[in-house]
Amino acid sequence: MDPSEHLFRRESGRLVAALTRVFGVHNLALAEDVVQHAFCRAMEVWKFRGVPENPSAWLMATAKNRALDVLRRQHAARSFAPELGRLLDSEWTLAPAVEELLAPNALKDNLLRMMFSCCHPALAQESQVALILNILCGFSVSEVGSAFVSGHAAIEKRIQRAKKVLAQSKHLFDVALPSDFSARLPAVHRALYLLFNEGYHGASAAHAVRIELCREAIRLVTILLEHPAGTTSKSYALSALMHLNAARLPARVDGAGNLITLFHQDRSLWNRELMLEGFRFLELSATGHEVTEYHIEAAIAAAHSTALRAEDTDWKVIVALYDTLMQIHPSPVVALNRAIAVAQDQGPARGIAEIEAIEDRDRLADYPFYPAALGELELRRGQRDLARDHFQAARSLARNPMERRFLDQRIGACSK
Amino acid sequence: MSEFTFLFRGSDGSASPEQMQQTMKKWLAWFKELGDKGHIKYPGHPLQRTGKVVSGIQKVVHDGPYAEAKDVVNGFTLINAKDLSQAVELSKGCPILEAGGSVEVRPVQIMDM
Numbered sequence: 001m002d003p004s005e006h007l008f009r010r011e012s013g014r015l016v017a018a019l020t021r022v023f024g025v026h027n028l029a030l031a032e033d034v035v036q037h038a039f040c041r042a043m044e045v046w047k048f049r050g051v052p053e054n055p056s057a058w059l060m061a062t063a064k065n066r067a068l069d070v071l072r073r074q075h076a077a078r079s080f081a082p083e084l085g086r087l088l089d090s091e092w093t094l095a096p097a098v099e100e101l102l103a104p105n106a107l108k109d110n111l112l113r114m115m116f117s118c119c120h121p122a123l124a125q126e127s128q129v130a131l132i133l134n135i136l137c138g139f140s141v142s143e144v145g146s147a148f149v150s151g152h153a154a155i156e157k158r159i160q161r162a163k164k165v166l167a168q169s170k171h172l173f174d175v176a177l178p179s180d181f182s183a184r185l186p187a188v189h190r191a192l193y194l195l196f197n198e199g200y201h202g203a204s205a206a207h208a209v210r211i212e213l214c215r216e217a218i219r220l221v222t223i224l225l226e227h228p229a230g231t232t233s234k235s236y237a238l239s240a241l242m243h244l245n246a247a248r249l250p251a252r253v254d255g256a257g258n259l260i261t262l263f264h265q266d267r268s269l270w271n272r273e274l275m276l277e278g279f280r281f282l283e284l285s286a287t288g289h290e291v292t293e294y295h296i297e298a299a300i301a302a303a304h305s306t307a308l309r310a311e312d313t314d315w316k317v318i319v320a321l322y323d324t325l326m327q328i329h330p331s332p333v334v335a336l337n338r339a340i341a342v343a344q345d346q347g348p349a350r351g352i353a354e355i356e357a358i359e360d361r362d363r364l365a366d367y368p369f370y371p372a373a374l375g376e377l378e379l380r381r382g383q384r385d386l387a388r389d390h391f392q393a394a395r396s397l398a399r400n401p402m403e404r405r406f407l408d409q410r411i412g413a414c415s416k
Numbered sequence: 417m418s419e420f421t422f423l424f425r426g427s428d429g430s431a432s433p434e435q436m437q438q439t440m441k442k443w444l445a446w447f448k449e450l451g452d453k454g455h456i457k458y459p460g461h462p463l464q465r466t467g468k469v470v471s472g473i474q475k476v477v478h479d480g481p482y483a484e485a486k487d488v489v490n491g492f493t494l495i496n497a498k499d500l501s502q503a504v505e506l507s508k509g510c511p512i513l514e515a516g517g518s519v520e521v522r523p524v525q526i527m528d529m
Contacts, residue, residue, distance in 0.1 A: 009437070
């Protein structure tokens with residue numbers, strides 16, 4: 001039997017989350033060691049004897065045995081989870097207590113605790129996302145580094161610092177306290193949103209890596225939605241926007257690894273199943289009176305989804321949605337996207353005027369799609385030389401070969 | 417057909433969960449290919465890294481088996497092959513080689529009575 005794709009990576013998150021409950025969050029590194037050990041054992045045994053019927057259970061059992069071993073041997077020297085307390089003193093109480101914390105029905109709760117713990121207020125948002133990728137999604141530090149493009153050393157330091165903060169927080173986040181839960185929920189939403197965006201718009205060169213990041217974000221938001229306190233209108237909206245955007249991923253890159261813009265995508269490649277899921281979540285999100293940026297972004301994605309051809313897109317609706325988004329969650333990137341929608345509705349000249357009116361557009365100085373958007377609009381109104389200059393500026397900002405190839409092609413289009 | 421043992425040395429190193437799964441996938445594929453062609457006499461077992469070495473008349477017990485991790489045999493498999501050179505060819509597909517490890521190919525002495 002061949003273990004399912006990414007089994008080890010997925011199990012890593014589950015096991016570390018579960019073992020941290022047993023060992024205490026200050027012993028995060030110990031939990032990671034025990035998990036690494038279980039994987040080594042699995043590798044050794046499975047390659048000779050084949051993969052067991054239930055690989056997840058095998059890994060959990062191996063990790064549990066090792067954990068019990070560590071608890072027995074080190075309970076005088078180390079302190080473990082405060083919940084375990086005196087249960088550790090006797091074999092009668094130790095084994096059942098550990099059994100309970102590692103039971104399959106505690107799994108989602110464990111993951112959720114870790115998810116909330118990673119979104120510690122003392123951590124910068126990027127650190128929260130890096131921590132989630134490392135601990136919950138089982139990406140190694142260098143894999144996280146390659147997803148984020150920033151140097152390996154920078155990511156390694158960031159993750160180490162973040163882990164120190166987490167370890168010093170003494171307790172894992174308690175998801176059973178409703179007021180704490182709802183207080184931290186926005187930070188969790190934000191981290192999952194950033195995780196998804198890193199996959200969707202991020203700079204990693206490998207398309208496969210980016211799809212994985214989007215999948216992970218969807219997996220985690222789904223876990224959030226399985227907890228009663230997590231089923232808020234905002235969580236549904238976040239899930240809707242992820243599903244609706246992820247549905248377009250198969251059309252976003254062609255067979256040769258080239259980026260395809262929304263206008264030129266083969267829409268028959270859009271994933272109907274994800275789209276329907278997205279619409280279902282969008283409907284579920286339409287309760288209460290809170291309209292968040294996630295609601296609006298999901299609605300924008302939905303507006304694109306309903307257009308069978310690019311020219312069928314209802315740009316007036318999309319501009320109106322961007323107007324709302326600018327009110328509740330303004331940012332230069334949102335303003336840029338709004339300007340592009342305006343250009344679609346009212347022509348390139350209006351679009352360029354809108355871009356030039358973006359107040360804090362200096363914050364877009366490193367963003368290749370800012371000059372690229374100007375280039376596209378100049379090209380559309382026939383200013384080839386201006387367009388070429390913009391595309392060349394964009395190319396010098398490109399973050400990976402895929403973006404460079406795309407911009408080379410646009411530079412070429414200026415000479416035709 | 418003759419019998420051979422493959423003795424595996426060296427580790428697959430510390431790796432990320434994803435890399436470990438990829439390595440394991442290669443092992444499974446290699447074993448499957450050997451099995452499909454009837455070369456596996458007995459899949460064998462991994463060996464734990466710890467153990468003791470007992471030696472000489474004095475029966476001295478040492479921690480063992482070896483000090484260097486790369487010298488430790490960490491698994492064995494029994495192989496059917498035509499001759500040593502075929503067994504050697506078969507061993508070349510072992511993923512442990514990609515990680516800098518080694519496979520020792522030893523003919524099993526069979527007594528013809």
